[in-house]
Amino acid sequence: MKRNPHRTQNIAFFFLLVAMLLIVVPVSLIVVIIIQKGLPAINWQFLSDVPRQGMRAGGIFPAIVGTIYLVTGAIIFALPIGLLAAIYLSEYSKDNPLNRIIKLAIVNLAGVPSVVYGLFGLALFVVFFKFGASILSGSLTLGIMILPIIITTSREALESVPQSFREVSLSLGASKWQTIRHIVLPNAIPGILTGTILGLGRAAGETAPILFTVAAFYLPQLPKSIFDQAMALPYHLYVISTQVPNVDEKIRYGTAFVLLALVLFMNLVAIIIRYKFRKKKKW
Amino acid sequence: MRKFKEFIIEKLILISGIASIFFVVLIFLFLLKEGLSVFNTVSPFNFLFGKSWYPISEPPQLGILPLILGSLLVTLGAAIISIPIGVGCAVYIAEVAPGKIKETLKAGIELLAAIPSVVLGFIGMVTLVPLVKNIFHLPTGLTALSGSIMLAFMAMPTIVSIAEDALYSVPKTYKEGALALGATHWQTIWRIMLPAASSGILAAIMLGIGRVIGETMAVMMITGNAAVIPNSILAPVRTLTATIAAEMGEAVVGSEHYFALFAVGIVLFVISFIVNVTADLFLHKKQ
Numbered sequence: 001m002k003r004n005p006h007r008t009q010n011i012a013f014f015f016l017l018v019a020m021l022l023i024v025v026p027v028s029l030i031v032v033i034i035i036q037k038g039l040p041a042i043n044w045q046f047l048s049d050v051p052r053q054g055m056r057a058g059g060i061f062p063a064i065v066g067t068i069y070l071v072t073g074a075i076i077f078a079l080p081i082g083l084l085a086a087i088y089l090s091e092y093s094k095d096n097p098l099n100r101i102i103k104l105a106i107v108n109l110a111g112v113p114s115v116v117y118g119l120f121g122l123a124l125f126v127v128f129f130k131f132g133a134s135i136l137s138g139s140l141t142l143g144i145m146i147l148p149i150i151i152t153t154s155r156e157a158l159e160s161v162p163q164s165f166r167e168v169s170l171s172l173g174a175s176k177w178q179t180i181r182h183i184v185l186p187n188a189i190p191g192i193l194t195g196t197i198l199g200l201g202r203a204a205g206e207t208a209p210i211l212f213t214v215a216a217f218y219l220p221q222l223p224k225s226i227f228d229q230a231m232a233l234p235y236h237l238y239v240i241s242t243q244v245p246n247v248d249e250k251i252r253y254g255t256a257f258v259l260l261a262l263v264l265f266m267n268l269v270a271i272i273i274r275y276k277f278r279k280k281k282k283w
Numbered sequence: 284m285r286k287f288k289e290f291i292i293e294k295l296i297l298i299s300g301i302a303s304i305f306f307v308v309l310i311f312l313f314l315l316k317e318g319l320s321v322f323n324t325v326s327p328f329n330f331l332f333g334k335s336w337y338p339i340s341e342p343p344q345l346g347i348l349p350l351i352l353g354s355l356l357v358t359l360g361a362a363i364i365s366i367p368i369g370v371g372c373a374v375y376i377a378e379v380a381p382g383k384i385k386e387t388l389k390a391g392i393e394l395l396a397a398i399p400s401v402v403l404g405f406i407g408m409v410t411l412v413p414l415v416k417n418i419f420h421l422p423t424g425l426t427a428l429s430g431s432i433m434l435a436f437m438a439m440p441t442i443v444s445i446a447e448d449a450l451y452s453v454p455k456t457y458k459e460g461a462l463a464l465g466a467t468h469w470q471t472i473w474r475i476m477l478p479a480a481s482s483g484i485l486a487a488i489m490l491g492i493g494r495v496i497g498e499t500m501a502v503m504m505i506t507g508n509a510a511v512i513p514n515s516i517l518a519p520v521r522t523l524t525a526t527i528a529a530e531m532g533e534a535v536v537g538s539e540h541y542f543a544l545f546a547v548g549i550v551l552f553v554i555s556f557i558v559n560v561t562a563d564l565f566l567h568k569k570q
Contacts, residue, residue: 005467005469005470006467008467008469008470009467009468009469009470012469012472012473013379013469015371016371016372016374016375016379017375017379018371019367019368019369019370019371019372019374019375020371020372020375020376020380020388022368022372023368023369023372023392023395023436023439023443024388024391026436027391027395027398027436030398030403030406033406033410034402034406080299081299081302082299083299084295084296084298084299084300085296085299085300085302085303087296087299088296088297088299088300089300092293092296092297092300093300098301101304102300102301102303102304104560104563105303105304105306105307106303107559107560107562107563108307108555108556108559108560109303109306109307110559111490111493111494111497111555111556111558111559112307112310112497112552112555113496113497113498113499113524113551113552113555114400114497114498114499115497115499115524115527115528115548115551116310116314116497116527116548116551116552116555117310118527118528118531119314119317119527119531119544119545119548120309120310120313120314120548122531123313123314123316123317123545124309124313127536128313144306147302147303147306148303151303175285175289176289176293177289177292177293198397201397202397204399205397205398205399205400205401205402206399206400207399207400207401207499207500208499208500208524208528211528211531211532212531212532234399234401234402234500235401237401237402237405238401238404238405238500238504241404241405241408241504242408242504249409252405252409256402256405256406259399259401259402260398260399260402263397263398263399264394264397264398267393267394267397268394271390271393271394
Protein backbone atom coordinates (compact mmCIF):
# COMPACT_ATOMS: atom_id res chain seq x y z
CA MET A 1 0.00 0.00 0.00
CA LYS A 2 1.34 3.37 -0.93
CA ARG A 3 1.33 5.87 1.88
CA ASN A 4 -0.65 8.97 1.22
CA PRO A 5 1.43 11.94 2.40
CA HIS A 6 -1.65 13.99 3.16
CA ARG A 7 -3.03 11.30 5.39
CA THR A 8 0.32 11.03 7.16
CA GLN A 9 0.19 14.78 7.65
CA ASN A 10 -3.27 14.64 9.18
CA ILE A 11 -2.22 11.90 11.57
CA ALA A 12 0.95 13.77 12.55
CA PHE A 13 -0.90 17.05 13.12
CA PHE A 14 -3.45 15.20 15.21
CA PHE A 15 -0.68 13.97 17.52
CA LEU A 16 0.81 17.47 17.73
CA LEU A 17 -2.60 18.75 18.78
CA VAL A 18 -2.80 16.00 21.40
CA ALA A 19 0.63 16.99 22.74
CA MET A 20 -0.53 20.58 23.06
CA LEU A 21 -3.74 19.54 24.81
CA LEU A 22 -1.80 17.27 27.20
CA ILE A 23 -0.13 20.40 28.52
CA VAL A 24 -2.97 22.87 28.30
CA VAL A 25 -5.77 20.76 29.81
CA PRO A 26 -3.99 19.65 33.03
CA VAL A 27 -2.62 23.14 33.59
CA SER A 28 -6.04 24.72 33.14
CA LEU A 29 -7.44 22.11 35.51
CA ILE A 30 -4.83 22.99 38.14
CA VAL A 31 -5.69 26.68 37.91
CA VAL A 32 -9.44 26.03 37.90
CA ILE A 33 -9.29 23.69 40.92
CA ILE A 34 -7.26 26.19 42.93
CA ILE A 35 -9.62 29.04 42.02
CA GLN A 36 -12.74 26.98 42.66
CA LYS A 37 -11.66 25.66 46.07
CA GLY A 38 -9.47 28.57 47.12
CA LEU A 39 -11.60 31.57 46.26
CA PRO A 40 -14.38 30.78 48.80
CA ALA A 41 -11.76 30.79 51.58
CA ILE A 42 -10.73 34.33 50.78
CA ASN A 43 -12.24 37.04 52.93
CA TRP A 44 -10.95 40.06 54.76
CA GLN A 45 -10.29 38.10 57.92
CA PHE A 46 -8.23 35.47 56.07
CA LEU A 47 -6.04 38.17 54.54
CA SER A 48 -5.67 40.35 57.64
CA ASP A 49 -5.55 37.97 60.60
CA VAL A 50 -2.64 36.01 62.08
CA PRO A 51 -2.77 32.19 62.01
CA ARG A 52 -4.58 30.81 65.05
CA GLN A 53 -4.98 27.43 66.78
CA GLY A 54 -1.69 26.02 65.50
CA MET A 55 -2.39 27.39 61.99
CA ARG A 56 -5.68 25.53 61.71
CA ALA A 57 -7.68 28.75 61.81
CA GLY A 58 -7.22 32.48 61.36
CA GLY A 59 -5.47 34.08 58.44
CA ILE A 60 -2.18 34.42 56.62
CA PHE A 61 -1.38 38.10 57.16
CA PRO A 62 2.17 37.64 58.52
CA ALA A 63 3.06 35.38 55.57
CA ILE A 64 1.84 37.98 53.07
CA VAL A 65 3.79 40.75 54.79
CA GLY A 66 6.90 38.56 55.01
CA THR A 67 6.76 37.79 51.30
CA ILE A 68 6.37 41.49 50.47
CA TYR A 69 9.43 42.34 52.59
CA LEU A 70 11.52 39.58 51.02
CA VAL A 71 10.56 40.46 47.48
CA THR A 72 11.22 44.17 48.07
CA GLY A 73 14.61 43.40 49.57
CA ALA A 74 15.52 41.11 46.69
CA ILE A 75 14.65 43.69 44.06
CA ILE A 76 16.48 46.52 45.87
CA PHE A 77 19.59 44.37 45.68
CA ALA A 78 19.14 42.82 42.24
CA LEU A 79 17.75 45.67 40.12
CA PRO A 80 20.73 48.08 40.26
CA ILE A 81 23.33 45.33 39.74
CA GLY A 82 21.22 43.61 37.09
CA LEU A 83 20.52 46.79 35.18
CA LEU A 84 24.15 47.93 35.23
CA ALA A 85 25.26 44.45 34.14
CA ALA A 86 22.78 44.60 31.27
CA ILE A 87 24.13 48.03 30.26
CA TYR A 88 27.64 46.60 30.32
CA LEU A 89 26.69 43.66 28.11
CA SER A 90 24.67 45.71 25.66
CA GLU A 91 26.68 48.95 25.44
CA TYR A 92 30.26 48.36 26.58
CA SER A 93 31.31 44.74 26.10
CA LYS A 94 33.08 43.67 22.97
CA ASP A 95 32.99 40.26 21.39
CA ASN A 96 35.82 38.80 23.44
CA PRO A 97 36.43 35.88 25.80
CA LEU A 98 35.41 37.93 28.87
CA ASN A 99 32.03 38.64 27.31
CA ARG A 100 31.63 34.94 26.54
CA ILE A 101 32.48 33.96 30.12
CA ILE A 102 30.02 36.51 31.54
CA LYS A 103 27.23 35.10 29.39
CA LEU A 104 28.12 31.58 30.43
CA ALA A 105 28.10 32.66 34.09
CA ILE A 106 24.62 34.15 33.68
CA VAL A 107 23.35 30.93 32.10
CA ASN A 108 24.83 28.97 34.98
CA LEU A 109 23.45 31.32 37.60
CA ALA A 110 20.02 30.78 36.08
CA GLY A 111 20.49 27.02 36.17
CA VAL A 112 21.73 26.57 39.73
CA PRO A 113 19.07 24.55 41.61
CA SER A 114 17.05 26.71 43.99
CA VAL A 115 17.96 24.57 46.98
CA VAL A 116 21.65 25.15 46.24
CA TYR A 117 20.92 28.89 46.51
CA GLY A 118 19.50 28.05 49.92
CA LEU A 119 22.73 26.31 50.91
CA PHE A 120 24.79 29.20 49.59
CA GLY A 121 22.70 31.76 51.46
CA LEU A 122 23.06 29.72 54.63
CA ALA A 123 26.83 29.40 54.29
CA LEU A 124 27.54 32.99 53.24
CA PHE A 125 24.92 35.25 54.80
CA VAL A 126 23.62 33.30 57.80
CA VAL A 127 26.85 31.66 59.01
CA PHE A 128 29.81 33.55 57.50
CA PHE A 129 28.46 37.12 57.72
CA LYS A 130 26.53 36.20 60.88
CA PHE A 131 23.31 37.83 59.68
CA GLY A 132 21.47 34.84 61.14
CA ALA A 133 18.23 33.60 59.69
CA SER A 134 16.83 36.99 58.76
CA ILE A 135 15.01 39.02 56.12
CA LEU A 136 18.41 40.38 55.08
CA SER A 137 19.87 36.91 54.41
CA GLY A 138 16.73 35.74 52.62
CA SER A 139 16.45 38.86 50.46
CA LEU A 140 20.09 38.73 49.39
CA THR A 141 19.79 35.02 48.51
CA LEU A 142 16.64 35.65 46.46
CA GLY A 143 18.27 38.72 44.91
CA ILE A 144 21.21 36.73 43.54
CA MET A 145 18.78 34.09 42.30
CA ILE A 146 16.72 36.55 40.22
CA LEU A 147 19.76 38.43 38.88
CA PRO A 148 19.94 36.37 35.64
CA ILE A 149 16.26 37.09 34.86
CA ILE A 150 16.75 40.83 35.27
CA ILE A 151 20.02 40.91 33.32
CA THR A 152 18.68 38.87 30.40
CA THR A 153 15.42 40.77 29.94
CA SER A 154 17.00 44.20 30.45
CA ARG A 155 19.76 43.38 28.01
CA GLU A 156 17.24 42.38 25.37
CA ALA A 157 15.39 45.64 25.96
CA LEU A 158 18.55 47.72 25.64
CA GLU A 159 19.71 45.89 22.53
CA SER A 160 16.39 46.40 20.81
CA VAL A 161 16.93 50.18 20.84
CA PRO A 162 18.12 50.92 17.29
CA GLN A 163 21.78 51.71 16.74
CA SER A 164 20.84 54.88 14.84
CA PHE A 165 19.44 56.45 18.05
CA ARG A 166 22.86 56.13 19.66
CA GLU A 167 24.67 57.40 16.58
CA VAL A 168 22.55 60.53 16.38
CA SER A 169 23.07 61.29 20.05
CA LEU A 170 26.83 60.73 19.85
CA SER A 171 27.13 62.83 16.69
CA LEU A 172 25.44 65.71 18.50
CA GLY A 173 28.30 65.66 20.97
CA ALA A 174 26.75 63.72 23.82
CA SER A 175 29.09 61.46 25.78
CA LYS A 176 28.61 57.73 25.87
CA TRP A 177 27.03 57.79 29.33
CA GLN A 178 24.75 60.73 28.39
CA THR A 179 23.59 58.74 25.39
CA ILE A 180 22.83 55.73 27.52
CA ARG A 181 21.18 57.76 30.26
CA HIS A 182 19.01 60.02 28.07
CA ILE A 183 18.46 58.03 24.87
CA VAL A 184 18.91 54.29 25.38
CA LEU A 185 17.49 53.81 28.88
CA PRO A 186 14.20 55.72 28.39
CA ASN A 187 13.47 53.69 25.28
CA ALA A 188 14.18 50.43 27.08
CA ILE A 189 12.09 51.08 30.17
CA PRO A 190 9.13 48.82 29.30
CA GLY A 191 11.47 45.88 28.74
CA ILE A 192 13.35 46.56 31.96
CA LEU A 193 10.05 46.79 33.81
CA THR A 194 9.00 43.43 32.36
CA GLY A 195 12.20 41.83 33.63
CA THR A 196 11.80 43.40 37.05
CA ILE A 197 8.25 42.14 37.44
CA LEU A 198 9.21 38.65 36.27
CA GLY A 199 12.01 38.67 38.83
CA LEU A 200 9.58 39.77 41.56
CA GLY A 201 7.21 36.95 40.64
CA ARG A 202 9.96 34.39 40.76
CA ALA A 203 11.21 35.62 44.12
CA ALA A 204 7.70 35.60 45.57
CA GLY A 205 7.11 31.97 44.62
CA GLU A 206 10.39 30.31 45.57
CA THR A 207 10.57 28.25 48.72
CA ALA A 208 13.87 26.37 48.74
CA PRO A 209 16.16 29.43 48.90
CA ILE A 210 14.36 30.82 51.96
CA LEU A 211 14.06 27.53 53.87
CA PHE A 212 17.25 27.99 55.89
CA THR A 213 17.91 31.67 55.37
CA VAL A 214 14.79 33.40 56.71
CA ALA A 215 11.58 31.40 56.84
CA ALA A 216 9.90 30.99 60.20
CA PHE A 217 7.44 28.20 60.94
CA TYR A 218 5.17 30.47 62.93
CA LEU A 219 5.56 34.03 64.16
CA PRO A 220 2.66 35.75 65.86
CA GLN A 221 4.11 39.26 65.46
CA LEU A 222 5.38 40.97 62.36
CA PRO A 223 9.14 41.34 61.85
CA LYS A 224 10.49 44.65 63.19
CA SER A 225 13.84 44.88 61.44
CA ILE A 226 15.73 43.29 58.58
CA PHE A 227 17.53 41.10 61.11
CA ASP A 228 14.31 39.36 62.16
CA GLN A 229 12.98 36.13 60.78
CA ALA A 230 9.75 36.29 58.82
CA MET A 231 6.99 34.01 57.60
CA ALA A 232 6.55 33.73 53.84
CA LEU A 233 3.65 32.57 51.68
CA PRO A 234 5.32 29.69 49.81
CA TYR A 235 6.90 28.30 52.97
CA HIS A 236 3.62 28.70 54.83
CA LEU A 237 1.85 26.67 52.14
CA TYR A 238 4.51 23.97 52.47
CA VAL A 239 4.15 23.94 56.25
CA ILE A 240 0.37 23.68 56.34
CA SER A 241 0.28 21.02 53.61
CA THR A 242 2.94 18.72 55.00
CA GLN A 243 4.10 19.61 58.49
CA VAL A 244 0.89 20.38 60.37
CA PRO A 245 -1.74 17.61 60.45
CA ASN A 246 -5.48 18.25 60.16
CA VAL A 247 -5.40 21.69 58.64
CA ASP A 248 -8.75 22.54 57.08
CA GLU A 249 -8.56 22.01 53.32
CA LYS A 250 -10.09 25.44 52.85
CA ILE A 251 -7.11 27.15 54.46
CA ARG A 252 -4.65 25.19 52.32
CA TYR A 253 -6.46 26.00 49.10
CA GLY A 254 -6.93 29.60 50.20
CA THR A 255 -3.18 29.99 50.79
CA ALA A 256 -2.36 28.30 47.47
CA PHE A 257 -4.83 30.64 45.77
CA VAL A 258 -3.29 33.79 47.23
CA LEU A 259 0.22 32.69 46.24
CA LEU A 260 -0.78 31.61 42.75
CA ALA A 261 -2.85 34.75 42.18
CA LEU A 262 0.04 36.96 43.29
CA VAL A 263 2.58 35.25 41.03
CA LEU A 264 0.33 34.88 37.98
CA PHE A 265 -0.86 38.46 38.31
CA MET A 266 2.71 39.76 38.19
CA ASN A 267 3.52 37.59 35.18
CA LEU A 268 0.37 38.67 33.39
CA VAL A 269 1.26 42.33 33.95
CA ALA A 270 4.74 41.65 32.55
CA ILE A 271 3.33 39.91 29.47
CA ILE A 272 0.86 42.74 28.84
CA ILE A 273 3.52 45.44 29.14
CA ARG A 274 5.72 43.59 26.68
CA TYR A 275 2.84 43.03 24.26
CA LYS A 276 1.74 46.68 24.36
CA PHE A 277 5.31 47.83 23.94
CA ARG A 278 5.89 45.65 20.90
CA LYS A 279 2.74 46.97 19.27
CA LYS A 280 3.59 50.58 19.97
CA LYS A 281 7.20 50.37 18.90
CA LYS A 282 7.74 52.79 16.06
CA TRP A 283 10.96 51.41 14.68
CA MET B 284 33.55 67.06 37.37
CA ARG B 285 31.25 65.49 34.82
CA LYS B 286 34.17 63.46 33.49
CA PHE B 287 34.81 62.16 37.01
CA LYS B 288 31.17 61.22 37.53
CA GLU B 289 31.09 59.32 34.26
CA PHE B 290 34.33 57.59 35.14
CA ILE B 291 32.77 56.33 38.40
CA ILE B 292 29.58 55.22 36.66
CA GLU B 293 31.45 53.36 33.95
CA LYS B 294 33.54 51.55 36.56
CA LEU B 295 30.34 50.57 38.39
CA ILE B 296 28.93 49.24 35.15
CA LEU B 297 32.06 47.16 34.58
CA ILE B 298 31.93 45.78 38.12
CA SER B 299 28.27 44.86 37.75
CA GLY B 300 29.07 43.27 34.41
CA ILE B 301 31.44 40.82 35.96
CA ALA B 302 29.27 40.34 39.07
CA SER B 303 27.70 37.21 37.56
CA ILE B 304 31.09 35.53 37.28
CA PHE B 305 31.83 36.61 40.82
CA PHE B 306 28.59 35.10 42.18
CA VAL B 307 28.99 31.78 40.35
CA VAL B 308 32.51 31.44 41.74
CA LEU B 309 31.34 32.56 45.18
CA ILE B 310 28.57 29.95 45.25
CA PHE B 311 30.98 27.21 44.26
CA LEU B 312 33.63 28.31 46.77
CA PHE B 313 31.20 28.40 49.67
CA LEU B 314 29.80 24.99 48.77
CA LEU B 315 33.37 23.67 48.69
CA LYS B 316 34.29 25.44 51.93
CA GLU B 317 31.45 23.78 53.84
CA GLY B 318 31.15 20.56 51.86
CA LEU B 319 34.71 19.29 51.48
CA SER B 320 35.06 18.70 55.25
CA VAL B 321 32.85 15.65 54.89
CA PHE B 322 35.71 13.85 53.18
CA ASN B 323 37.59 13.79 56.48
CA THR B 324 35.14 11.15 57.64
CA VAL B 325 34.13 9.42 54.42
CA SER B 326 36.09 8.88 51.21
CA PRO B 327 34.72 10.47 48.04
CA PHE B 328 34.12 7.00 46.60
CA ASN B 329 32.15 5.81 49.62
CA PHE B 330 30.23 9.08 49.68
CA LEU B 331 29.11 8.78 46.05
CA PHE B 332 28.57 5.02 45.98
CA GLY B 333 27.75 4.16 49.59
CA LYS B 334 24.44 2.36 49.76
CA SER B 335 23.12 3.73 53.04
CA TRP B 336 22.19 7.24 54.05
CA TYR B 337 21.77 7.33 57.85
CA PRO B 338 23.21 10.74 58.64
CA ILE B 339 22.22 10.84 62.30
CA SER B 340 23.04 7.28 63.35
CA GLU B 341 26.24 6.75 65.36
CA PRO B 342 28.59 6.63 63.49
CA PRO B 343 26.76 8.36 60.62
CA GLN B 344 26.55 6.51 57.31
CA LEU B 345 26.91 9.00 54.52
CA GLY B 346 26.41 7.19 51.20
CA ILE B 347 24.35 9.13 48.69
CA LEU B 348 23.83 6.38 46.11
CA PRO B 349 20.13 5.96 47.10
CA LEU B 350 19.64 9.70 46.66
CA ILE B 351 21.42 9.77 43.29
CA LEU B 352 19.33 6.83 42.07
CA GLY B 353 16.19 8.50 43.42
CA SER B 354 16.99 11.67 41.46
CA LEU B 355 17.82 9.65 38.33
CA LEU B 356 14.62 7.62 38.50
CA VAL B 357 12.36 10.64 38.96
CA THR B 358 14.25 12.57 36.26
CA LEU B 359 14.12 9.68 33.79
CA GLY B 360 10.37 9.34 34.30
CA ALA B 361 9.84 13.06 33.88
CA ALA B 362 12.01 13.04 30.72
CA ILE B 363 10.05 10.20 29.13
CA ILE B 364 6.82 12.12 29.72
CA SER B 365 7.94 15.65 28.98
CA ILE B 366 10.21 15.27 25.93
CA PRO B 367 7.66 13.94 23.39
CA ILE B 368 4.87 16.15 24.71
CA GLY B 369 7.08 19.21 25.00
CA VAL B 370 8.67 18.91 21.56
CA GLY B 371 5.28 18.03 20.02
CA CYS B 372 3.71 21.10 21.58
CA ALA B 373 6.62 23.27 20.39
CA VAL B 374 6.13 22.06 16.82
CA TYR B 375 2.39 22.67 17.14
CA ILE B 376 2.92 26.23 18.34
CA ALA B 377 5.66 27.02 15.84
CA GLU B 378 4.13 25.47 12.73
CA VAL B 379 0.51 24.41 13.06
CA ALA B 380 -1.32 26.82 15.36
CA PRO B 381 -3.02 29.79 13.69
CA GLY B 382 -1.77 33.28 14.63
CA LYS B 383 -4.09 34.25 17.49
CA ILE B 384 -4.00 30.86 19.19
CA LYS B 385 -0.23 30.85 18.86
CA GLU B 386 0.18 34.02 20.93
CA THR B 387 -2.27 32.78 23.57
CA LEU B 388 -0.49 29.43 23.84
CA LYS B 389 2.89 31.10 24.19
CA ALA B 390 1.58 33.29 26.98
CA GLY B 391 -0.03 30.24 28.60
CA ILE B 392 3.24 28.30 28.53
CA GLU B 393 4.97 31.27 30.12
CA LEU B 394 2.37 31.33 32.89
CA LEU B 395 2.88 27.59 33.47
CA ALA B 396 6.58 28.26 33.96
CA ALA B 397 5.66 30.84 36.58
CA ILE B 398 3.55 28.57 38.80
CA PRO B 399 5.59 28.19 42.02
CA SER B 400 6.83 24.66 42.58
CA VAL B 401 5.30 24.56 46.05
CA VAL B 402 1.86 25.14 44.47
CA LEU B 403 2.47 22.31 41.99
CA GLY B 404 3.59 20.14 44.89
CA PHE B 405 0.44 20.98 46.84
CA ILE B 406 -1.87 20.29 43.91
CA GLY B 407 0.01 17.06 43.23
CA MET B 408 -0.53 15.99 46.85
CA VAL B 409 -4.27 16.56 46.79
CA THR B 410 -5.07 15.32 43.28
CA LEU B 411 -2.37 13.15 41.72
CA VAL B 412 -1.17 11.25 44.79
CA PRO B 413 -4.60 9.76 45.68
CA LEU B 414 -5.13 8.98 42.00
CA VAL B 415 -1.85 7.02 41.71
CA LYS B 416 -2.65 5.24 44.96
CA ASN B 417 -6.07 4.08 43.73
CA ILE B 418 -5.06 3.15 40.18
CA PHE B 419 -2.15 0.94 41.23
CA HIS B 420 -3.66 -0.21 44.59
CA LEU B 421 -0.64 1.00 46.53
CA PRO B 422 -0.31 1.59 50.27
CA THR B 423 0.76 5.15 49.42
CA GLY B 424 0.58 7.34 46.35
CA LEU B 425 3.75 9.18 47.32
CA THR B 426 5.91 7.52 44.68
CA ALA B 427 8.59 8.21 42.10
CA LEU B 428 5.88 8.07 39.44
CA SER B 429 3.86 10.88 41.03
CA GLY B 430 7.04 12.93 41.23
CA SER B 431 7.88 12.22 37.59
CA ILE B 432 4.45 13.32 36.36
CA MET B 433 4.46 16.54 38.36
CA LEU B 434 8.07 17.35 37.40
CA ALA B 435 7.26 16.74 33.74
CA PHE B 436 5.07 19.82 34.01
CA MET B 437 8.00 21.82 35.30
CA ALA B 438 10.24 20.70 32.44
CA MET B 439 7.69 21.29 29.68
CA PRO B 440 7.64 25.11 29.66
CA THR B 441 11.44 25.18 29.28
CA ILE B 442 11.40 22.54 26.54
CA VAL B 443 8.50 24.15 24.67
CA SER B 444 9.77 27.72 24.69
CA ILE B 445 13.40 26.95 23.76
CA ALA B 446 12.47 24.34 21.14
CA GLU B 447 9.93 26.76 19.68
CA ASP B 448 12.64 29.42 19.44
CA ALA B 449 14.91 26.94 17.70
CA LEU B 450 12.21 26.07 15.13
CA TYR B 451 11.43 29.74 14.63
CA SER B 452 15.06 30.58 13.88
CA VAL B 453 15.31 28.03 11.04
CA PRO B 454 15.74 30.21 7.91
CA LYS B 455 12.46 30.75 6.07
CA THR B 456 14.11 29.78 2.77
CA TYR B 457 14.60 26.15 3.91
CA LYS B 458 10.89 25.80 4.47
CA GLU B 459 9.90 27.60 1.29
CA GLY B 460 12.33 25.49 -0.73
CA ALA B 461 10.87 22.25 0.56
CA LEU B 462 7.29 23.39 0.03
CA ALA B 463 8.10 24.60 -3.49
CA LEU B 464 9.45 21.16 -4.35
CA GLY B 465 6.03 19.74 -3.53
CA ALA B 466 6.63 18.41 -0.03
CA THR B 467 3.63 18.50 2.29
CA HIS B 468 3.80 20.73 5.36
CA TRP B 469 4.45 17.72 7.58
CA GLN B 470 7.19 16.35 5.33
CA THR B 471 8.80 19.79 5.51
CA ILE B 472 8.61 19.80 9.30
CA TRP B 473 9.85 16.23 9.69
CA ARG B 474 12.63 16.18 7.09
CA ILE B 475 13.75 19.84 7.04
CA MET B 476 12.68 21.88 10.05
CA LEU B 477 13.35 19.36 12.83
CA PRO B 478 16.83 18.34 11.57
CA ALA B 479 17.74 21.99 11.03
CA ALA B 480 16.61 22.90 14.56
CA SER B 481 18.01 19.72 16.16
CA SER B 482 20.81 21.31 18.19
CA GLY B 483 18.43 23.90 19.62
CA ILE B 484 15.89 21.21 20.45
CA LEU B 485 18.59 19.15 22.12
CA ALA B 486 19.54 22.17 24.21
CA ALA B 487 15.86 22.64 25.10
CA ILE B 488 15.64 19.04 26.30
CA MET B 489 18.83 19.34 28.34
CA LEU B 490 17.72 22.56 30.03
CA GLY B 491 14.30 21.05 30.75
CA ILE B 492 15.93 18.04 32.36
CA GLY B 493 18.34 20.29 34.22
CA ARG B 494 15.35 22.03 35.71
CA VAL B 495 13.91 18.67 36.83
CA ILE B 496 17.13 17.54 38.53
CA GLY B 497 17.28 20.78 40.50
CA GLU B 498 13.59 20.92 41.40
CA THR B 499 13.05 20.70 45.12
CA MET B 500 9.73 21.53 46.71
CA ALA B 501 7.28 19.62 44.51
CA VAL B 502 9.48 16.56 44.57
CA MET B 503 9.87 16.70 48.33
CA MET B 504 6.10 16.92 48.83
CA ILE B 505 5.06 14.05 46.57
CA THR B 506 7.77 11.40 46.29
CA GLY B 507 7.50 10.02 49.81
CA ASN B 508 11.08 10.78 50.90
CA ALA B 509 12.33 7.25 51.61
CA ALA B 510 16.12 7.30 51.44
CA VAL B 511 16.47 3.73 50.17
CA ILE B 512 17.59 2.41 46.81
CA PRO B 513 14.37 2.41 44.76
CA ASN B 514 13.28 -0.93 43.29
CA SER B 515 10.32 0.32 41.27
CA ILE B 516 8.82 3.50 39.86
CA LEU B 517 5.88 2.85 42.20
CA ALA B 518 8.04 3.01 45.32
CA PRO B 519 8.72 6.11 47.41
CA VAL B 520 12.10 7.67 46.69
CA ARG B 521 14.14 10.59 47.91
CA THR B 522 16.08 12.89 45.63
CA LEU B 523 19.31 14.83 46.21
CA THR B 524 17.44 18.13 46.39
CA ALA B 525 14.73 16.92 48.74
CA THR B 526 17.37 15.53 51.11
CA ILE B 527 19.00 18.94 51.48
CA ALA B 528 15.69 20.73 51.92
CA ALA B 529 14.27 18.23 54.39
CA GLU B 530 17.35 17.73 56.56
CA MET B 531 19.25 21.01 56.63
CA GLY B 532 16.80 22.49 59.10
CA GLU B 533 17.77 19.83 61.67
CA ALA B 534 21.47 19.55 60.92
CA VAL B 535 23.71 21.28 63.44
CA VAL B 536 26.05 23.84 61.84
CA GLY B 537 29.51 22.27 61.72
CA SER B 538 28.35 18.66 62.16
CA GLU B 539 29.18 15.86 59.73
CA HIS B 540 25.56 15.84 58.64
CA TYR B 541 25.82 19.56 57.80
CA PHE B 542 29.02 19.02 55.79
CA ALA B 543 27.47 16.03 53.99
CA LEU B 544 24.44 18.07 52.89
CA PHE B 545 26.78 20.72 51.46
CA ALA B 546 28.65 17.95 49.65
CA VAL B 547 25.30 16.91 48.13
CA GLY B 548 24.98 20.55 47.09
CA ILE B 549 28.38 20.32 45.34
CA VAL B 550 27.14 17.28 43.41
CA LEU B 551 24.01 19.20 42.33
CA PHE B 552 26.02 22.27 41.38
CA VAL B 553 28.41 20.22 39.25
CA ILE B 554 25.52 18.44 37.51
CA SER B 555 23.75 21.72 36.72
CA PHE B 556 27.03 23.28 35.57
CA ILE B 557 27.67 20.43 33.11
CA VAL B 558 24.09 20.48 31.84
CA ASN B 559 24.07 24.25 31.31
CA VAL B 560 27.48 24.49 29.66
CA THR B 561 26.66 21.63 27.28
CA ALA B 562 23.27 23.09 26.43
CA ASP B 563 24.94 26.45 25.80
CA LEU B 564 27.42 24.80 23.41
CA PHE B 565 24.51 23.27 21.48
CA LEU B 566 22.73 26.60 21.32
CA HIS B 567 25.83 28.33 19.95
CA LYS B 568 26.67 25.60 17.44
CA LYS B 569 23.46 26.55 15.71
CA GLN B 570 24.56 30.06 14.84
